[in-house]
Amino acid sequence: FPGQKVKPGCMGQEAPGYRIRLLDADEKEIEEGEVCIAINPAPVGLMRGYQNDDGSFAPLGRTAYRTGDVATCDAEGYFTYVGRADDVFKASDYRISPFELENALIEHPAVAEAAVVPTPDPLRLAVPKAYVTLTANSVPDRATALSIFQHLGQTLAPFKRVRRIEFSDLPKTISGKTRRVELRQEEEKRAKEGRRSSNEFREEDFPELSTR
Incomplete structure (x- = not known):
């Protein structure tokens, strides 16, 4: 985004209108966790699911949309990719x-x-x-x-x-x-x-x- 500092190796900061949290399986915030998008309220444009979904796609937790990616976040709010949750x-x-x-x-x-x-x-x-x-x-x-x-x-x-x-x-x-x-x-x-x-x-x- 304009004016945002670039950090080599980082994905950047959260986009305006989105609140990103790093959560464990119990939806507790941790230093290295799954990248989750807060859904209370849900941001505009967030995909909530598939039509006629068979149940295999289940990203919605109690408070967040789970992306399946694992990351860390530094003191300035910059996220660094670690890997897919099922691969770590x-x-x-x-x-x-x-x-x-x-x-x-x-x-x-x-x-x-x-x-x-x-x-x-x-x-x-x-x-x-x-x-x-x-x-x-x-x-x-x-x-x-x-x-x-x-x-x-x-x-x-x-x-x-x-x-x-x-x-x-x-x-x-x-x-x-x-x-x-x-x-x-x-x-x-x-x-x-x-x-x-x-x-x-x-x-x-x-x-x-x-x-x-």
Whole structure:
């Protein structure tokens, strides 16, 4: 908007006529929560639902319209995107945004695409795992995995680091979006069966890495 200061990496402030709140599942305000639009009163132009909705679209809570996006808000009222509510997960009791990890991954020259999901871990309950599609001239081998792990170790805080990498094509919807739910289900299935993909590399497989 005219006169609004631009902050790199931020979505900006709430638009005039809208009151934005960051809420948890019980509609309590929190520092990092789902982006919700207050509906008492509802702003002009807010979509309230679909005609002949089958019930799968249910954004209206008691006091707010839930967008499904997670964000933080600073002291000046600027919102920063974290990820989709159903994609953000906990690892070692920290909230992890796949969005941030995937951005770090695609900065590596060998990575064409990446999707990060939680995978069960006996020590941390869950750890971040990256499914990675490599660029045309890259080889899905140990050396490439090591290079990616080293890159992430220099880029991300220890609690955010990807602990496992699997080289694979990503499952997509008709519209081209990554089917994260399919990847999460595959990880849960493998954990129950106690098996591991031959294309998966784990941080602990590399003594040369300083794991924490």
